[in-house]
Amino acid sequence: MSSKSFMSSKNREAVEEHRDTEALLAVLDAADQMPSATRLRTRSYELLSLEPGSTVVDVGCGAGRAVAELAGRGVHAVGVDPDPWMLGTARERWSAAEFRQAGAEELPFTDGSVRGYRADKVFHVLQEPGRAVAEARRVLCPGGRIVVTGQDWDAIMIDSSDAALTRTIVHARADLLGAPRAGRQYRNLLLDGGFGDVTVEVHTGVFTDPAMLPLLTGLAESACAGGAVSRDQIDEWLADQHRRAEADRFLVAIPFFVAAASAARPPGA
Template identity: 30%
Template sequence: MLEFGDEEARRLDRSYATSDVVAQRAQVLDMLRLRRGERVLDVGSGPGYLLASMAEAVGPAGAVQGMDPSPAMNAIARQRCAAMLWATVGEGDACALPYPDEEFDVVVATQVYEYVPDMPAAIAEVARVLRPGGRVVVLDTDWDSLVWNVADRARHERIVAAWEEHLADARLPRRLAGLLRRGGFEVVDQRVIPLFNPRLHADTFSANIMETIAAFVPGRRGVTAQDAADWLADLRARAAEDEYLFSLNRYSISAVRT
């Protein structure tokens, strides 16, 4: 698993500010269809960008609760939402949500459940804390959708395999609709949200995730620190030669508690 200390939290914060993830967040907000006065839970709220947007949407008559296991992430989220007193942040476990039954109108989890080994338990907890008719939106990545132009394909495949060790399920979106239906939900909307970078520059998701991957993979699947450095150099060389391309699909599902 990734450990989100201060440095990792800052790197993720930069990633969430890129135009790719800003566009993703707009899609999620559209699927949430928030109304003034609603009570919302953000499972795995991270640096709080979505939390702040949802707080603006529900207004002070509503309430938005962020939850993340990382103190470093929670500190960033609290600072981001400091002006909105109806937005709060705490720590918690996705499989044991620290909230009463039927506490929320809406639950959202973006880039969270691919880290959770016991998905039926996580879905059961969402159903428990949602009121009847309440809504949930879940977004996760299928890492088989990754396309990245590299010169050394064999090294790249080893690095991606090592990277996937930080996940409980690198292909979770394929199972999400069935998990939700079996957990007492009616699936009402499903979307693919591509992150597509035909150029490499600072305001791209891939410029940030490549650094995170390179920091994580040494010592896993036989990948060395030199392998990771050479992989980064390969990607930058593709950009210098005007041959850079990155694409990754995320899948978002909206469902209603029956």
């Protein structure tokens, strides 16, 4: 292969990756603007027990909305994300905010230098969520607060004319993730990581707007690509969902787990 052909191939891959990221960003933006998502973010900020002027890190910050909202509440908010394209978007949108490139397993902070830690829809993509919890414990100061939120990918509920096929699609998509059931495991992850005062809430998002159809398309296409279902099955299943959306009979329910805890204080503190 010539160097020109190789570069053309790499450029095509970069373009496709860029398009995929843009598509993901569009879905995330649509979801973030829903009232239920706004309420969930607000609840996560409340559970952080914010102290004015303290440092709070938002891990997996994506396009930076939560970082800007946290900064508006009087804290020094820092967004961390491993995706340079997402960080570029965040810096364009929120030029006054601070963002750093890093993964959840290796944060750019010294021991005990952070008062609050927030991770939203992050742990399910990690192969070892426990490593991220250990890193959170390292950077949090004694008495610091951690809040993790996210959906349980194996518990997504979709109204459908074919319940068995729907279960197959949901489970097949979940199994492609690093830790698809991390949401239901948050409590034990935090306890195993040495955190105390652990609380868990479940907020179920109910979506009847056709704007969520891309989510179902992503689920179905991933299940098909993984070989769990056929193209004909997916086409018919998606057609059914589009018919439901057109007839105002569309419904998806997603349980979002919200866990909060405190980093242990030294004895007598």
